[in-house]
Amino acid sequence: MSRRRRIYEGKAKILYEGPEPGTLIQHFKDDATAFNAKKHSVIDGKGVLNNRISEHIFTNLNDMGIPTHFIRRLNMREQLIREVEIIPLEVVVRNVAAGSLAKRLGLEEGTQLPRSIIEFYYKNDELNDPLVTEEHITAFGWATPQELDDIMALAVRVNDFLAGLFLGVGIRLVDFKIECGRLWENDMMRVVVADEISPDSCRLWDLKTNEKMDKDRFRRDLGGLLEAYQEVAQRLGILPEQDRPPVTGPTLVQ
Incomplete structure (x- = not known):
């Protein structure tokens, strides 16, 4: 080989x-x-x-x-x-208050949000992936306004699909992270979903027990x-x- x-x-x-x-x-x-x-x-x-x-x-x-x-x-x-070409943003879609959102806003973890919320984090380990706004993203050229529109449209569609997929097997989709990239085909470019979607990048709770079925088991030393x-x-x-x-x-x- x-x-x-x-x-x-x-x-x-x-x-x-x-x-x-x-x-x-x-x-x-x-x-x-x-x-x-x-x-x-x-x-x-x-x-x-x-x-x-x-x-x-x-x-x-x-x-x-x-x-x-x-x-x-x-x-x-x-x-x-x-x-x-990876766009340097982590795109987080939240349906239920958990993790950093619950801490930032003083919400009880598990609270259903009034609607799904999309957040952007700048991919930079040295800065601990800070939360950024659309103004930051366009001002610093990480993505154009049109690319942001495309990213948000993708995030909404992925959320709709994942929520239904997991609900059908008794799992609550609390939140998830995606990354997006520019796919070049000749002179044409389109924004696509990249990286992975797995329990490493989603918060998944059992619908009946709220048992965590994701990487929070590692983050919080829950085992299993x-x-x-x-x-x-x-x-x-x-x-x-x-x-x-x-x-x-x-x-x-x-």
């Missing part, structure tokens, strides 16, 4: 050069991080689950005509994706992260029994 050229490595994924121009291979790692990697563990099998869940969601988005970078899953840990991700995959019907990664404890990384 020829050695692949690594393009980029983030907290949870590695990007390799793809087999054809304009493509990349996205590899899902087992690393679990929180608070901009100040907290870090390796949880065997997490990358496999995120790969499968993200594949399922992106395939459905593509089928619905919502443009994404996803082409197909290659194996248990890797996807073939289109190469895009892998089991929670497996439960999400099982409810979505995408993880055959023989494909389940072994359940092991986290490996602490100093």
Whole structure:
């Protein structure tokens, strides 16, 4: 097997050069991080689950005509994706008060919001991904007004789909994060959904018990992260029994 050229490595994924121009291979790692990697563990099998869940969601988005970078899953840990120019924003859609929003506004966690709220965070680890406004985004040239309109339209459509998808399997979509990128096709450019959508990037609560089924289990030292991700995959019907990664404890990384 020829050695692949690594393009980029983030907290949870590695990007390799793809087999054809304009493509990349996205590899899902087992690393679990929180608070901009100040907290870090390796949880065997997490990358496999995120790969499968993200594949399922992106395939459905593509089928619905919502443009994404996803082409197909290659194996248990890797996807073939289109190469895009990532817009340096984390786009967070909130349906229920939780996390930083609850703290900032003094809301009780679990409070249903009057309507879905879209927030933007500037992707910069050194600055701890600060909350920014549309004025900041356009003034500093991170995205144009038209691109912002496209991003918000994508976020609303993804929220509608995800809320229905998870509600159908007894899960409440509290909030989620997406990233978007510019996909160039000849002289034409369009904004597409990129990165991943998985329990790493969503807050998911059991509809009956409010049990957390997402990365908050790691952030808040609740334990059982892998089991929670497996439960999400099982409810979505995408993880055959023989494909389940072994359940092991986290490996602490100093």
